[in-house]
Amino acid sequence: MPHRPLSVAREIHQTRPFQSSGHETVVTLARTAAVIERRFAAVMEQSALTLPQYNVLRILRGAGAEGLPTLAIRDRLVDLSPGITRLIDRLEAATLVTRDRDATDRRQVTVRIAPAGTALLKKLDAPIDAAERAAVAQLSAAEQRTLVRLLDLLRNGSAVPATDP
């Protein structure tokens, strides 16, 4: 048997082995994601942002001056709809973003990153990048590719054409 890091089974003090391999896979995935997420949340502590707020700001920075409609932001996030409104409420209250009702389609609200938001992100870029590197430091480049491929498969079983040119 190869040496390996603490298994989830041991980590959660489970004495019996997992009932099924599917169970072990699913539990390990959930726990690992939670652990990694917590590490990033810890990085955010130096700012007044939460991790989801950071992610939204980052998406808006990527969108540039055009901004994005509220629900387009949601589609780029992990979560579903209604929470996004309130999350943006808070970013707007902190003057990190602006909101404007779209002139041509008045149902839409365009959200844009504000200068304070850009400045705040800039301070977080380096520590976040460092945390990302640290998180995957135990994996070789090939292992990372494998991990991403297996996760893609888990999320979404049906094969599609390769995305690369």
Place this chain on the structure above:
Amino acid sequence: MPHRPLSVAREIHQTRPFQSSGHETVVTLARTAAVIERRFAAVMEQSALTLPQYNVLRILRGAGAEGLPTLAIRDRLVDLSPGITRLIDRLEAATLVTRDRDATDRRQVTVRIAPAGTALLKKLDAPIDAAERAAVAQLSAAEQRTLVRLLDLLRNGSAVPATDP
């Protein structure tokens, strides 16, 4: 290039490739965990339980008649401390668990699954098992082992002796 399922990059409508492989790995992990978790939450809809509540009940069933102290339950869960009290409050209100202050150490509160909890779990066993199998159906047994190994590495970089006898 091999065919592959939708990548997270495409799923979230990102036009540029990821800045770093660490970034892609971390984002893919978070998104995959969220998607899979939502599938399980959907299974729970037939009961009045949330997924965390289900997990706690399952842990208590595993603990048997002895039950477990509150914080021992927390250690087997993904989350940190204070939420567990309120979660168990709700399970107790639904008569799915019982709570008793420990006689020898009066700081501890022993939680045990109640008959209604056992009965409810029994109804959920089959659909949850089916969901677990479905979730990993796209992965071979070897791929599942690889995925679990890579996730273990991510969570916890330092090598330790194998857990197997």
Place this chain on the structure above:
DNA sequence: GTGATATACTTGACATATCAACTATTCATC
């Protein structure tokens, strides 16, 4: 055009995750 339907949010309600602060016990030590 006008009514039916769809879209883009928004709001209310509730469960959860987290932090900080607090209570009740127990343990350690002099």
Place this chain on the structure above:
DNA sequence: GATGAATAGTTGATATGTCAAGTATATCAC
């Protein structure tokens, strides 16, 4: 033993994730 420190759990406050229901606007069918 009495005091100080540690442990087990609880409570309050805030952010988030989710559902259900509601509002405003746009689009479609006729």
